[in-house]
Amino acid sequence: MIIFNTLTRQKMPFEPINADEVKMYCCGPTVYHFAHIGNLRSYIFEDILRRALEFEGYEVKHVMNITDVGHLTSDADDGEDKMLKGAKRENKTVWEVAEYYTRAFMDDMKALNLLHPTVVCKATDHIQEMIDLVKRLEENGMTYTANGNVYFDTSKLSDYGKLAQLDKQQLEAGARIEIDPNKKNAHDFVLWFTKSKFDDQEMKWDSPWGRGYPGWHIECSAMSTRYLGDQFDIHCGGIDHISVHHTNEIAQSEGATNLKPWVRYWMHNNFLTLGKNEKMAKSAENFLRIQTLVDKGYSALDYRYFCLNAHYRKELTFSWESMDSAKKSLMRLREKVELLGDKEGKEDKDYLEKFEKAISDDLNTPQALAVVWELMEDKKIKNPDKLSTILKFDEVLGLKLDEPLEFKVSNDVESLVLERNAARKAKDWKKSDELRAEIEKAGYLVKDGPKGTEIQPK
Numbered sequence: 001m002i003i004f005n006t007l008t009r010q011k012m013p014f015e016p017i018n019a020d021e022v023k024m025y026c027c028g029p030t031v032y033h034f035a036h037i038g039n040l041r042s043y044i045f046e047d048i049l050r051r052a053l054e055f056e057g058y059e060v061k062h063v064m065n066i067t068d069v070g071h072l073t074s075d076a077d078d079g080e081d082k083m084l085k086g087a088k089r090e091n092k093t094v095w096e097v098a099e100y101y102t103r104a105f106m107d108d109m110k111a112l113n114l115l116h117p118t119v120v121c122k123a124t125d126h127i128q129e130m131i132d133l134v135k136r137l138e139e140n141g142m143t144y145t146a147n148g149n150v151y152f153d154t155s156k157l158s159d160y161g162k163l164a165q166l167d168k169q170q171l172e173a174g175a176r177i178e179i180d181p182n183k184k185n186a187h188d189f190v191l192w193f194t195k196s197k198f199d200d201q202e203m204k205w206d207s208p209w210g211r212g213y214p215g216w217h218i219e220c221s222a223m224s225t226r227y228l229g230d231q232f233d234i235h236c237g238g239i240d241h242i243s244v245h246h247t248n249e250i251a252q253s254e255g256a257t258n259l260k261p262w263v264r265y266w267m268h269n270n271f272l273t274l275g276k277n278e279k280m281a282k283s284a285e286n287f288l289r290i291q292t293l294v295d296k297g298y299s300a301l302d303y304r305y306f307c308l309n310a311h312y313r314k315e316l317t318f319s320w321e322s323m324d325s326a327k328k329s330l331m332r333l334r335e336k337v338e339l340l341g342d343k344e345g346k347e348d349k350d351y352l353e354k355f356e357k358a359i360s361d362d363l364n365t366p367q368a369l370a371v372v373w374e375l376m377e378d379k380k381i382k383n384p385d386k387l388s389t390i391l392k393f394d395e396v397l398g399l400k401l402d403e404p405l406e407f408k409v410s411n412d413v414e415s416l417v418l419e420r421n422a423a424r425k426a427k428d429w430k431k432s433d434e435l436r437a438e439i440e441k442a443g444y445l446v447k448d449g450p451k452g453t454e455i456q457p458k
Contacts, residue, residue: 193213339383
């Protein structure tokens with residue numbers, strides 16, 4: 001496989017530390033609100049990556065965290081406490097908010113047919129690991145204490161900022177980080193808070209530095225090394241994590257272990273936008289949920305198909321027209337698969353090679369889908385062989401192409417179908433034709449069969 005490594009800014013052959021095993025960590029959700037479809041694009045990308053690695057024969061240990069401890073709303077040490085914000089919004093405890101939105105996220109994962117991670121680890125279950133990591137950093141002389149909080153001293157690392165490729169001038173500028181008078185350097189960050197800016201902070205634990213709570217960055221380093229070791233293969237996340245969160249993860253992990261590189265390959269997906277470069281964000285209250293799509297007649301897998309039409313490193317613009325196109329394409333693909341019958345044959349080697357070439361080229365899912373459609377239109381391939389091959393593709397695509405064809409029809413269209421059945425029974429052919437036209441205008445093909453009027457999306 002060839003993958004784009006953010007650390008080097010180039011495509012590289014993938015070579016895991018252990019020949020047949022891949023250790024992969026993915027930044028999970030902060031469970032103070034529902035995940036929006038922009039967030040979920042990240043998890044679809046990571047699911048495709050895992051499936052592609054398993055397609056290539058690797059055993060993947062996939063670890064994902066759940067951020068259920070309060071941290072600030074920006075990557076820096078400023079802003080509101082997200083969990084506290086959610087609790088105030090809903091008049092619940094932070095613990096209740098975390099539990100509710102964790103379940104909601106897991107429901108979204110299931111709807112999108114995302115493989116369940118090997119390990120799902122909650123931040124609140126790993127406070128001791130975070131404390132232990134801060135102690136290692138302290139012992140290595142990488143920290144200082146100011147006004148009760150423990151800070152990481154970025155000046156101790158000569159290569160701080162290498163992931164974001166920040167030079168000394170940029171570091172000195174302290175881009176998008178609020179000035180903290182306790183910091184020695186603009187990019188230093190808090191490892192452990194004992195002096196919270198929030199009087200009603202609920203989540204606190206005892207520590208060698210006083211009762212408090214961890215900084216955000218420390219949780220990912222602590223939990224990833226807990227389950228994957230001091231060095232591992234792949235770390236994933238959105239591109240918004242590159243300049244601060246992942247940069248700080250590298251700093252504290254390599255500062256604690258004295259091992260470089262901490263992670264060999266960094267992979268990041270681009271944003272989902274709403275047009276005019278407007279990023280979807282919970283803070284802007286402009287986010288769409290999977291349930292929003294379902295309420296409008298789409299399925300979660302329609303959205304998955306929509307995401308596969310763009311390379312994960314390309315910005316993807318959401319529109320309802322694009323969702324319509326994805327829905328119709330997936331329905332048409334399902335129809336074609338269903339027409340192949342249920343008898344499997346031999347996987348076609350030539351098409352498997354084309355598909356594998358696309359997926360192995362930094363997860364080129366648009367090209368992989370092109371191979372899918374080429375196979376489905378190829379009249380030289382026998383139906384049983386097509387079926388076996390397409391189901392093999394679906395091990396990576398995750399579109400559930402082996403499931404029976406289903407689609408939802410609005411109550412209005414269902415009424416038209418029933419009315420047309422009655423017209424045909426009464427031999428009122430003029431009325432029947434008029435109703436056919438109305439049904440087709442609503443976006444459906446009409447077929448007359450022994451069971452009466454049957455419809456399917458165009």
